[in-house]
Amino acid sequence: MNLEVVEQALQANKTLVAFVSCTVSYSGRAETFLEEGDRLIIIKADNTVIIHQPEGNNPVNYMKPGSSVSVEQTDEGVIIHVLHEKEKAWLDITISKIHNMMSEKLVDGQKMELAGNEKDMSDYIRDNPTVIAADFTPYSREEHTDVGFIDVFGKDKNGAVVIECKRVTASLSAVDQLRRYVERVAAIKGTANITGIVAAPAITPNAAKMLASYNLTFVSVEPPKRLERWKKHQKSLGEF
Amino acid sequence: MNLEVVEQALQANKTLVAFVSCTVSYSGRAETFLEEGDRLIIIKADNTVIIHQPEGNNPVNYMKPGSSVSVEQTDEGVIIHVLHEKEKAWLDITISKIHNMMSEKLVDGQKMELAGNEKDMSDYIRDNPTVIAADFTPYSREEHTDVGFIDVFGKDKNGAVVIECKRVTASLSAVDQLRRYVERVAAIKGTANITGIVAAPAITPNAAKMLASYNLTFVSVEPPKRLERWKKHQKSLGEF
DNA sequence: TCGGATAGGCGCCCA
DNA sequence: TGGGCGCTTATCCGA
Numbered sequence: 001m002n003l004e005v006v007e008q009a010l011q012a013n014k015t016l017v018a019f020v021s022c023t024v025s026y027s028g029r030a031e032t033f034l035e036e037g038d039r040l041i042i043i044k045a046d047n048t049v050i051i052h053q054p055e056g057n058n059p060v061n062y063m064k065p066g067s068s069v070s071v072e073q074t075d076e077g078v079i080i081h082v083l084h085e086k087e088k089a090w091l092d093i094t095i096s097k098i099h100n101m102m103s104e105k106l107v108d109g110q111k112m113e114l115a116g117n118e119k120d121m122s123d124y125i126r127d128n129p130t131v132i133a134a135d136f137t138p139y140s141r142e143e144h145t146d147v148g149f150i151d152v153f154g155k156d157k158n159g160a161v162v163i164e165c166k167r168v169t170a171s172l173s174a175v176d177q178l179r180r181y182v183e184r185v186a187a188i189k190g191t192a193n194i195t196g197i198v199a200a201p202a203i204t205p206n207a208a209k210m211l212a213s214y215n216l217t218f219v220s221v222e223p224p225k226r227l228e229r230w231k232k233h234q235k236s237l238g239e240f
Numbered sequence: 241m242n243l244e245v246v247e248q249a250l251q252a253n254k255t256l257v258a259f260v261s262c263t264v265s266y267s268g269r270a271e272t273f274l275e276e277g278d279r280l281i282i283i284k285a286d287n288t289v290i291i292h293q294p295e296g297n298n299p300v301n302y303m304k305p306g307s308s309v310s311v312e313q314t315d316e317g318v319i320i321h322v323l324h325e326k327e328k329a330w331l332d333i334t335i336s337k338i339h340n341m342m343s344e345k346l347v348d349g350q351k352m353e354l355a356g357n358e359k360d361m362s363d364y365i366r367d368n369p370t371v372i373a374a375d376f377t378p379y380s381r382e383e384h385t386d387v388g389f390i391d392v393f394g395k396d397k398n399g400a401v402v403i404e405c406k407r408v409t410a411s412l413s414a415v416d417q418l419r420r421y422v423e424r425v426a427a428i429k430g431t432a433n434i435t436g437i438v439a440a441p442a443i444t445p446n447a448a449k450m451l452a453s454y455n456l457t458f459v460s461v462e463p464p465k466r467l468e469r470w471k472k473h474q475k476s477l478g479e480f
Numbered sequence: 481t482c483g484g485a486t487a488g489g490c491g492c493c494c495a
Numbered sequence: 496t497g498g499g500c501g502c503t504t505a506t507c508c509g510a
Contacts, residue, residue: 019344027503054348055284148412176417
């Protein structure tokens with residue numbers, strides 16, 4: 001271990017990664033402790049600190065950007081102190097052994113482009129209203145009320161239509177949301193004659209049952225672009 | 241770059257990290273693309289793949305455990321292909337330059353201990369029922385119904401009591417949940433006389449209004465142990 | 481900053 | 496395996 005290496009890397013706005021044996025203590029929104037073991041530590045230039053165990057997708061501990069990082073040499077080993085004043089949180093990494101480490105100044109101004117989220121889906125419904133019903137006319141997206149905002153709001157021949165979109169299988173909470181909006185619109189319009197629709201690729205059985213009990217309906221809508229590139233990819237694999 | 245180094249690391253159940261310049265393509269539940277820039281790539285022994293940009297808490301792209309990883313040398317550079325058959329997802333990392341890399345076999349059988357989550361809070365309510373009401377008697381936690389499970393279920397002098405816990409400020413969705421459970425219990429018991437309580441440190445104004453409109457109530461409960469170690473830490477800092 | 485909702489959410493538990 | 500839901504959720508967006 002070399003304190004100077006760590007401190008120089010941090011000073012130079014580098015990203016530092018280290019394989020270490022360590023224990024981890026965290027206190028903030030909750031409190032955690034992790035016994036000794038081998039982990040990967042990442043310290044970014046913005047003082048984000050991330051600790052990964054050897055398996056799994058998620059970090060076991062982390063501190064968000066804007067922390068302050070300091071390093072201390074003690075009898076127990078090297079301790080990395082991370083403090084986030086604003087969040088009243090701190091993290092201590094007590095390192096008994098550094099197996100390997102490296103640091104690098106990384107330059108990256110790019111932002112990830114993403115397609116296929118729920119906004120794309122409500123856009124798709126607005127632009128292709130017949131996927132809901134032949135006589136459906138959308139008015140607005142993200143209509144705000146004091147009980148939340150309605151994904152797609154419009155009308156059909158019977159009156160107002162409230163649509164809650166989900167890009168994945170709709171669950172009980174989707175029915176909750178829809179019911180909340182429909183009741184609000186009914187209260188505003190002074191009529192119980194509102195059509196409420198969950199638009200999603202599928203719905204769970206319990207949610208479907210609950211939906212029906214409130215005279216709300218489900219319309220199956222696939223999120224746009226889903227799996228297109230996957231299928232293309234599979235096809236190209238098949239050509240080998 | 242050295243394909244063999246990467247492949248040997250993966251074969252040997254090592255965790256591999258690399259600073260690279262790359263582009264990233266993903267297709268699965270959505271589709272993403274990330275233009276050329278410097279990133280940190282992590283490939284774990286379980287074939288978890290994580291890509292971090294130089295700043296921020298969260299990975300920009302990832303593939304969950306259980307993927308298959310292969311490496312290919314092309315004219316454009318080295319491509320790391322990650323495929324998750326089951327999830328019908330794939331990720332390609334096209335690397336123009338490797339700045340630095342290292343790998344290590346990590347051994348870690350530990351599991352993080354956590355205090356201060358919602359389970360601790362409902363335990364606390366069960367063990368200290370007077371924080372809800374003087375005459376409250378808890379029966380069970382995680383009582384299952386077909387519309388979800390009730391955090392804490394019990395009785396008071398008026399009848400059944402349903403409690404929904406939140407460790408942070410309760411929102412509209414917490415009221416939704418509680419209402420859903422209360423209605424279900426009322427239907428089962430055949431009575432409308434059910435007491436429904438949101439137990440949380442705070443509640444948003446709109447949620448409070450909605451709660452009141454359904455004759456449900458809010459009880460302020462702090463999640464246990466919150467900030468205790470923070471305060472101790474601050475005190476010890478103050479002693480310097 | 482707060483409130484509300486989505487997320488390529490993830491991960492855990494339980495039927 | 497799917498449903499339901501919490502999460503040190505994070506992140507985005509609008510008021």
